[in-house]
Structure formats: structure tokens, C-alpha cells
Amino acid sequence: MDGVSTSQTSPIAFLKGHGTENDFVIVPDPDNVIDLPAPTVATLCDRRAGIGGDGLLHVVRSGAHPEARAMADKAEWFMDYRNADGSIAEMCGNGVRVFARYLERAGLVEAGDLAVATRGGVKKVHIAKTESVSGSAVGDITVSMGRALLPGDGVTVTVDGRSWPALNVNMGNPHAVAFVDDLDHAGDLYSAPPFSPASAYPDGVNVEFVADRGERHVAMRVHERGSGETRSCGTGACAVAVAAARRDGADPAVTGVPVTYTVDLPGGRLVITERLDGEIEMTGPAVIVAEGHIDPALITPAGPR
Numbered sequence: 313m314d315g316v317s318t319s320q321t322s323p324i325a326f327l328k329g330h331g332t333e334n335d336f337v338i339v340p341d342p343d344n345v346i347d348l349p350a351p352t353v354a355t356l357c358d359r360r361a362g363i364g365g366d367g368l369l370h371v372v373r374s375g376a377h378p379e380a381r382a383m384a385d386k387a388e389w390f391m392d393y394r395n396a397d398g399s400i401a402e403m404c405g406n407g408v409r410v411f412a413r414y415l416e417r418a419g420l421v422e423a424g425d426l427a428v429a430t431r432g433g434v435k436k437v438h439i440a441k442t443e444s445v446s447g448s449a450v451g452d453i454t455v456s457m458g459r460a461l462l463p464g465d466g467v468t469v470t471v472d473g474r475s476w477p478a479l480n481v482n483m484g485n486p487h488a489v490a491f492v493d494d495l496d497h498a499g500d501l502y503s504a505p506p507f508s509p510a511s512a513y514p515d516g517v518n519v520e521f522v523a524d525r526g527e528r529h530v531a532m533r534v535h536e537r538g539s540g541e542t543r544s545c546g547t548g549a550c551a552v553a554v555a556a557a558r559r560d561g562a563d564p565a566v567t568g569v570p571v572t573y574t575v576d577l578p579g580g581r582l583v584i585t586e587r588l589d590g591e592i593e594m595t596g597p598a599v600i601v602a603e604g605h606i607d608p609a610l611i612t613p614a615g616p617r
Contacts, residue, residue: 323605326356327414328363331406331598333543333579337365338414339606344376346611350398355610357396363606366542367404368394369411374429386434387427389415395538403432403484405546409453409598412437417600432484433458453598457547458484459590460554469519470506471499478507478519479555483592485537486517487551491559495523498533501541520548522556530556531576543579550592553584564588 324346327338337356339346348370356362370392374380380390391411393404408428415421416439423441427434435455442451461482469478469490474497478488488507492498498505498521505519516537525531532552534545553573557563562571564586572585582596 322608324608324611325603326363326606327417327600327603328365329369329410329413329598329600330579331409331544331546332577332582332596334367334404334406334545335365335543336367336369336407336410337363338369338371338410338600340371340414340418342371342373342376344372346370348392348394348611350394352610353394353398354396356606357394357398362610366396366536366539367401367407368396369407369414370394371411371414379431380429383429383434387429389420389426390429393430395536396540397538399538401431401485401538403430403435403457403547405455405457405483405548405550405594406544406596406598408435408437408455408546409594409596410600412439412453412455413598413600430484451597452595454593454595455546457550457592457594460551460586460592462554462558465509465512467512468508470508471497479558480512481551481554483547483550485547486513486515487520487548488513488517489520489522489551489555491522491524491555493523495521495531495533497521498535501533501535503540504535504537518545518548518551520545520552520555522552525574525576528556528560528572529574529576533578544577544582546582546594546596549575549577549582550584550594554586554592557586565590 357365372390374384374390423439438454440451463480467478476490478490481487519535522532534548585593
């Protein structure tokens with residue numbers, strides 16, 4: 313299709329999926345011919361005026377996207393991820409699992425190992441070989457999320473006049489992780505919790521509030537940059553597990569022992585393991601729940617870029 317534009321009257325396919333109830337609009341566009349400006353994405357993700365989602369997964373072949381061409385030799389598919397407000401994001405851990413589930417459902421990949429290009433780098437994914445239920449694949453998907461970076465800068469987050477120290481963790485996107493006695497202390501999380509110093513996150517930050525539930529078992533709530541509070545955040549769960557491990561004195565690079573945390577989110581449960589080499593693995597479900605066609609008037613067609 314190289315060099316061919318999509319007609320405004322052509323039906324535009326979409327799917328809807330979620331990973332631990334972090335839900336996404338999926339727009340398959342292998343040749344990158346569909347233009348998705350921020351207002352269009354925001355409309356599609358609107359839960360009243362659109363399809364509804366915490367974000368949008370634009371499915372493009374790496375070789376067809378200018379931001380991913382350099383990764384095309386390592387990963388055929390690029391997850392062009394957008395937040396619900398239309399802003400571009402580096403990575404989304406739950407999104408990668410749903411992205412992989414879509415590729416499997418569409419027959420573009422098989423269960424097993426594959427690589428997915430993202431703005432946060434190439435991610436290794438393993439799709440467990442499972443039986444389907446009512447035609448839909450079930451079972452967990454594991455994503456190698458890369459290594460966590462801990463800049464070490466002191467950060468404080470504030471809600472309703474109460475402040476907590478937070479650990480600065482970068483999982484390809486920025487996170488501020490605060491441990492609290494009660495998750496209700498996070499407030500409604502509709503708006504971004506203030507943080508200081510402002511220089512710590514010049515482009516905004518995902519803020520996680522964490523409470524203990526048992527040995528190597530925590531629960532969290534999250535405000536996702538550009539989306540508000542979501543039912544789940546994969547990179548956030550990874551950042552939380554690393555922060556909890558360091559708080560508990562566990563560092564595989566020092567102890568020589570991998571560490572695993574169970575992380576409960578409002579939408580479900582993720583299992584996070586930090587390996588000896590520092591690689592973070594996230595395991596959890598991914599489900600496709602619907603598919604259909606978008607009114608083409610909402611989408612601006614464009615030639616391949």
C-alpha cells in the first residue's frame with residue numbers, strides 16, 4: 313500500500329482490549345496511512361463521545377514509521393502509543409501486552425517469543441501458549457520491561473495538604489512512587505498530584521501511591537500522566553516493585569538473588585520480577601473484548617510517512 317492514501321469513506325477498523333482493566337482503543341494501521349492528531353485520539357478515547365479508553369494503541373510496522381525505522385531489524389511491529397488526551401508517551405506496560413494479544417489474534421504472530429518496538433526501546437514479549445475461550449485467547453503475557461533507572465533525586469508529592477517523600481523511578485517513562493498507610497490518602501487522583509521540585513519531571517510524571525499487603529505483596533493506585541487515575545499501569549507496577557524492593561533492602565545486583573513482588577491494582581494483579589541482570593519482567597493478562605469500525609469522519613487520512 314506504500315504511496316496509497318486511505319479514503320475518507322473507507323471503514324476504519326478498531327478493537328478494544330484491556331490488561332488488568334487498563335483499557336485501550338486499538339487501531340491497526342500496518343502501513344502508517346492513518347493520521348491520528350491529538351484531538352482525534354482524545355475523541356476516540358472519550359468514554360461518552362468516543363469508544364473509550366485509557367489510551368490508544370496505533371499498530372504500525374516499524375519500517376513504516378519514522379520513529380521506529382531504526383528498530384525495524386529487531387522488531388517488525390511498533391506500538392505507537394498515545395495517552396487518552398492524545399499526547400504521545402514513551403511506553404505502556406499493559407499496552408504492550410494488549411498490543412501483543414492483538415497481533416496474536418490477527419494471526420500476525422504466534423504464541424511464544426516476539427519483539428515489540430516502542431519509544432522506550434525494543435521490548436521482549438512472551439505469549440503463553442493457551443487454549444482459547446469462546447474464540448478469544450486467554451492466559452498471561454510476560455513483557456521484559458527493561459531496567460529501572462533510579463536518578464536518586466529527592467522528590468515530594470502532595471495531596472490535600474499532606475506530603476510524602478517519593479522515589480524517582482524511570483521505566484522508560486517517569487514515575488514518582490510514594491508509600492502511604494492507606495490508599496485513600498491519594499485522594500480522587502482526577503488531577504495530577506503536585507510534586508516538588510518541579511525540575512524533577514519537566515514533562516510531567518506518573519504518580520503511584522503504595523500500601524503494603526503482605527510479604528513482597530503491595531497494592532497501588534496511580535495517576536497516569538495525560539490520563540488521570542487508571543485501573544492499572546504496567547510501568548507503574550514495575551516502578552512500584554523496584555521501589556518496594558529497595559525499601560526492603562532487596563537489590564538483585566547486590567544480593568545475587570532475583571526478587572518478585574505481587575502488585576494489586578484496582579483492575580487486577582500483576583507479578584513483577586527483577587532479575588539478576590536488572591531486567592524487569594511483568595506478567596499479567598491481556599484480553600480483546602470487542603472490534604468494529606470507526607466513523608471515518610473522525611479520522612484524518614494521510615499518505616505513508
